[in-house]
Amino acid sequence: MRVALFVPCYIDQFYPQVAVASLELLEKLGCEVIVPTDQTCCGQPMANSGFASSTEGCDANFTQNFEGFDYIVGPSGSCVLHLKEHHPSEKIRNSVYEICEFLTDVLKVSALSATFPHRVGLHQSCHGQRGLRLSSMSERNEKPYSKLEDLLSLVNGVEVVMPEREDECCGFGGTFCVTEEAVSVKMGQDRIKEHAANAVDYIVGADTSCLMHMEGILRRQGSKVQVKHIVEILNHA
Amino acid sequence: MLSHSEASENFIADAERTDWHDETLWFVRAKRDKASKVLPEWEALREHASQVKDHTLANLGEYLVAFEAKANANGIHVHWAADAAEHNAIVHKIIADQGSKILVKSKSMLTEECHLNDYLAEKGIEVVDTDLGERIVQFRNEAPSHIVLPAIHLKKEDVGETFHKHLGTPKGNKDPQFLTEAARQHLRGHFLASEVAITGVNFAIAETGEFVVCTNEGNADMGAHLAKVHIACMGIEKIIPKRADLAVFLRLLARSATGQLITTYSSHFHKPREGQEMHIVLLDNGRTRQLADPKYKNSLKCIRCAACFNTCPVYRRSGGHSYHQPVAGPIGSILAPNIDKKANADLPFASTLCGSCSNVCPVKINIHEQLWFWRQDLMAAGLAPIGKSIGMKLMAYTLAHPAIYRLGGSLLRRFSGLLNSGLNPWYKQREMPQAPKESFQEWYKKR
Numbered sequence: 001m002r003v004a005l006f007v008p009c010y011i012d013q014f015y016p017q018v019a020v021a022s023l024e025l026l027e028k029l030g031c032e033v034i035v036p037t038d039q040t041c042c043g044q045p046m047a048n049s050g051f052a053s054s055t056e057g058c059d060a061n062f063t064q065n066f067e068g069f070d071y072i073v074g075p076s077g078s079c080v081l082h083l084k085e086h087h088p089s090e091k092i093r094n095s096v097y098e099i100c101e102f103l104t105d106v107l108k109v110s111a112l113s114a115t116f117p118h119r120v121g122l123h124q125s126c127h128g129q130r131g132l133r134l135s136s137m138s139e140r141n142e143k144p145y146s147k148l149e150d151l152l153s154l155v156n157g158v159e160v161v162m163p164e165r166e167d168e169c170c171g172f173g174g175t176f177c178v179t180e181e182a183v184s185v186k187m188g189q190d191r192i193k194e195h196a197a198n199a200v201d202y203i204v205g206a207d208t209s210c211l212m213h214m215e216g217i218l219r220r221q222g223s224k225v226q227v228k229h230i231v232e233i234l235n236h237a
Numbered sequence: 238m239l240s241h242s243e244a245s246e247n248f249i250a251d252a253e254r255t256d257w258h259d260e261t262l263w264f265v266r267a268k269r270d271k272a273s274k275v276l277p278e279w280e281a282l283r284e285h286a287s288q289v290k291d292h293t294l295a296n297l298g299e300y301l302v303a304f305e306a307k308a309n310a311n312g313i314h315v316h317w318a319a320d321a322a323e324h325n326a327i328v329h330k331i332i333a334d335q336g337s338k339i340l341v342k343s344k345s346m347l348t349e350e351c352h353l354n355d356y357l358a359e360k361g362i363e364v365v366d367t368d369l370g371e372r373i374v375q376f377r378n379e380a381p382s383h384i385v386l387p388a389i390h391l392k393k394e395d396v397g398e399t400f401h402k403h404l405g406t407p408k409g410n411k412d413p414q415f416l417t418e419a420a421r422q423h424l425r426g427h428f429l430a431s432e433v434a435i436t437g438v439n440f441a442i443a444e445t446g447e448f449v450v451c452t453n454e455g456n457a458d459m460g461a462h463l464a465k466v467h468i469a470c471m472g473i474e475k476i477i478p479k480r481a482d483l484a485v486f487l488r489l490l491a492r493s494a495t496g497q498l499i500t501t502y503s504s505h506f507h508k509p510r511e512g513q514e515m516h517i518v519l520l521d522n523g524r525t526r527q528l529a530d531p532k533y534k535n536s537l538k539c540i541r542c543a544a545c546f547n548t549c550p551v552y553r554r555s556g557g558h559s560y561h562q563p564v565a566g567p568i569g570s571i572l573a574p575n576i577d578k579k580a581n582a583d584l585p586f587a588s589t590l591c592g593s594c595s596n597v598c599p600v601k602i603n604i605h606e607q608l609w610f611w612r613q614d615l616m617a618a619g620l621a622p623i624g625k626s627i628g629m630k631l632m633a634y635t636l637a638h639p640a641i642y643r644l645g646g647s648l649l650r651r652f653s654g655l656l657n658s659g660l661n662p663w664y665k666q667r668e669m670p671q672a673p674k675e676s677f678q679e680w681y682k683k684r
Contacts, residue, residue, distance in 0.1 A: 007677050009636065013646040014670040016677035023681075035681055038639040046636075048590065048609065050616030051629040057637025126591035138270060139548065139596035141279040165263070169550045173589030178662040180587060182246035185666040186255065186554050187589075216667030 006074035009041040025235040036065035044082035077128025117157030121195035125207035163194035172213035245555035268496025287601035290538035300443040307446025311508040321351035343457035344368040345437030349563035367456040382557025434460030438471035474537040489599035493542040545594035567594035582620040585611035
């Protein structure tokens with residue numbers, strides 16, 4: 001299967017290991033992975049700040065890089081949700097997948113050769129969870145399910161624990177993290193406290209932006225808890 | 238006036254109180270979860286209620302006129318107010334004709350929206366709020382911080398202090414039962430003496446011309462049953478077509494608001510009792526403008542349960558007053574810009590767009606999507622701080638040009654240490670991400 005890898009800008013610049021893991025994992029699973037090299041960003045930082053009217057150039061660049069593909073896969077629920085909801089091209093909107101969604105719904109992965117012998121706390125990123133419906137949510141009266149937990153259950157040795165409030169937002173929120181700095185940090189601290197109470201080694205999620213925010217707080221606190229994107233675990237030998 | 242982010246920073250400075258506020262409201266959210274999850278038909282109820290409201294809004298004019306005709310036939314005086322000023326003038330005239338200088342009022346966010354208390358005070362008329370939480374904040378000269386739990390920002394110690402000052406309870410007494418009894422005795426005198434009672438309206442039924450007022454304290458009934466004149470104030474969106482619809486809304490309202498199975502008192506007012514005058518004031522105040530915009534029309538479905546407040550991780554950690562509007566929280570943030578864009582331009586940004594609000598909403602208002610739309614409209618109206626507009630344009634230009642993006646990215650990584658500065662709000666309480674030597678694209682080229 002021919003897949004275009006969408007690498008969100010901040011992952012490209014600050015978390016390349018997440019993109020490497022995505023690439024390797026998709027290849028392991030038999031995909032032919034193409035990385036369009038002139039890709040930049042999905043446009044969400046501007047749009048969520050109220051400047052959707054300024055994303056024309058960014059959107060056109062995305063279209064140029066990706067319109068030839070039936071499967072565009074990215075390791076970020078938030079960026080993918082933005083594309084699905086707001087990208088002007090219908091072809092792009094219908095072809096873009098968050099990577100866990102792609103592994104579960106398209107590749108229908110039922111086995112992985114991954115090992116990760118650690119205790120991990122799962123962070124449900126809101127846009128992946130409520131936006132892309134990667135898992136059920138506590139607000140609704142619905143049958144519980146979780147694509148992330150299903151995938152993690154295929155990894156040897158990993159122990160997954162949920163925080164007490166299992167799907168509360170971490171407070172990243174794009175530019176919210178700086179424009180509403182006090183609330184953003186407080187939300188992040190509160191999330192971390194619940195994971196730390198579970199004595200986890202890692203906080204794991206499908207959105208690097210949430211993880212970047214929590215990592216910033218963890219490192220400032222001098223905590224031993226680390227963060228990892230779920231693909232880094234699914235790809236872990 | 239402080240912006241939401243400034244006021245929140247002040248609120249959070251008291252970390253212990255913030256945690257208490259967050260946990261108290263989370264407790265209410267958890268009660269709501271429990272009460273909603275025992276009903277297998279919960280999601281179907283939400284859908285049903287949403288459709289009833291959609292239908293009503295699509296035919297609002299007809300239902301309002303039908304309601305007016307029935308209410309008139311029942312002997313209720315119906316008044317129409319285009320805005321807050323008209324509303325207040327109508328209410329004042331009714332009171333002035335009656336000659337009262339003091340009256341009782343049960344909870345009504347609409348009268349908060351119109352700043353009725355202040356208006357009447359200027360005319361020499363004192364309003365005694367009879368909802369316990371509202372009376373507490375009224376004593377303190379504060380606004381309610383929550384539409385269902387108006388004094389939720391206060392602890393029992395604060396209430397003890399307030400009652401000591403205003404009701405003469407013993408200093409240091411913070412026993413909730415004792416303080417409630419003191420309020421009960423204090424309010425009883427006002428109920429007995431007041432000749433005018435104002436109430437809000439939760440639902441008005443077009444089919445019958447009746448209206449329904451929900452309280453847990455029975456204070457609306459105490460006021461309305463004892464007074465010679467009952468004035469009910471309602472927004473035009475409170476109308477529902479039939480009595481049969483009411484059952485759906487009453488079930489959703491109580492479970493969503495507090496996790497109760499039903500509100501303690503759901504009182505139906507059909508017609509004035511012998512010798513009583515009953516008035517209802519129907520207020521627009523920007524609602525028809527909201528109705529005319531397909532992006533925001535849906536917000537008029539709101540039944541003011543405040544489930545979106547209780548679930549909102551931002552509200553729980555910033556407190557209601559940080560929203561500087563009578564209706565705070567996520568729903569307030571999509572209603573307020575319709576009244577005044579400039580004054581409320583910060584509110585749609587007081588959210589991470591996590592979407593929890595839209596999913597607890599018993600009438601399925603797409604709150605987080607409307608927050609997003611308001612962001613666009615407010616920025617298009619030129620209400621961005623100048624630095625933000627320039628920053629966004631620069632970012633948009635960079636991300637539209639791959640070569641500039643690559644150059645910018647490598648400079649950012651090389652000099653990322655410069656961002657470890659007090660001028661960077663991220664860095665205040667968080668470390669910056671550690672910049673790798675190579676971007677993914679650089680690594681990929683060499684692969």
